[in-house]
Amino acid sequence: MRILISADMEGATGVTWTADVVAQTEQWQRFRRLFTDDVNACVAGLAAGGATAVLVNEAHSAQRNLLLEDLDPRARLLTGRHKPLSMMQGVDSGIDGAVFLGYHAGAGEEGVLAHTYLENSVTGVWLDGVPASEGRLNAALAAEHGVPVLLVTGDDRTCADAADYAPGARTVAVKECVSRYAAVCAPPQVTGAMIRTAAEEAMNRAGRVPGNVTGHRVEVEFDATHLAAAAAVVPTVEQLGPRRVGFEAASMTLAMQAFKVVTAIAAAAVEGIYG
Ligand SMILES: [Zn+2]
Incomplete structure (x- = not known):
């Protein structure tokens, strides 16, 4: 059994603050270790549950x-x-299950460091009319490739979100959200044991299922009008309102590629103080 871990950082043990996840800061150096501990606990659990190969894809x-x-x-x-499938690179390589480790709630939702791709500029994303976190988008991509989501870790809001988009997945809340920048955190000795146990048990669900390639509609809302106008320059992307764009794609893979282009162009259009 070959498993992919998509490893984001905002939902790692103890992380609650911008500097915790921004490269080159002292805090980041500290939380890289806790983040790696979360991953190792997951790898140990997956191996105990029967995984023969684990690929960890950095997603932060x-x-x-x-x-x-x-x-x-x-x-x-x-x-x-710079990977074609970004947070989910490797999902198309015949794997038997995926883990979303260190994930977080989506833009506009309550949750520690909640966002979807762009931290502030994106205020909401909808997949086929449903508010979509990175977890929901990536789960749809996994489903297209016939890959079950086995386990999701993050704060309690991340776990509630996962219960909706991947109801068969195990979840581990490593912290309880108090605000976007505050959480009640369990120490790594506790979260590591929780992740290890859940990962081992989650291997029960590992195994490919038939993939399901279908068309999808994505809408994205920004915090400023010029970002929507910039994104609407992308072919197939339509401006739906002053701050909102939308597009259709024939598959989730194509939808994620278009979403990546939309966010890249919007990010490039952000100006200093006015955003
Ligand atoms: Zn993320």
């Missing part, structure tokens, strides 16, 4: 956060950015 920011030198030797690390 520049995607160079995990400490390779401390990684469980049973795993391999895909580190660095």
Whole structure:
């Protein structure tokens, strides 16, 4: 059984603050270790549950956060950015299950460091009319490839979100959200044991199912009008309102590629103080 771990950082043990996840800060150096501990706990659980190969795909920011030198030797690390399937690179390689580790709630929702791709500029994303976190988008991509989501970790809001988009998945809340920048956190000794146990048990659901390629509609709302106008320049993307764009795609893979272009162009259009 081959498993993919898509590893984001905002939902890692103890993370509650911008500096915790921004490269080169002292806090980031500290939380890289806790983030790596979460991953290792997951790898240990997956291996105990029967995984024979685990690929860890870095999914946060520049995607160079995990400490390779401390990684469980049973795993391999895909580190660095510019990957066609981004947070889900590797989902198309015949894997038997996916883990969303360190995930977070979506833009406009309550949750620690909640956002969808762009931290402030994107205020909401809808997939086929449903408010969509990164987890929901990535679960749809996994489903297209016949890959079950086995386990989702993050704050309690992330777990509630996952219960809706991947009802068969195990969830582990490593912290309880108090606000976007505050949480009641369990220490790594506790969260590590929780993640390890859940990962082992989640392997019960590993195994490919038939993939389901269908068309999808995505809408994205921004915090400023010029970002929607910039995104609407992308072919197939239509401006639906002053701050909202939408597009249709023939598959979830194509939808995610278009979404990536939309967010990249919007990010490039952000100006200093006025955003
Ligand atoms: Zn994220």
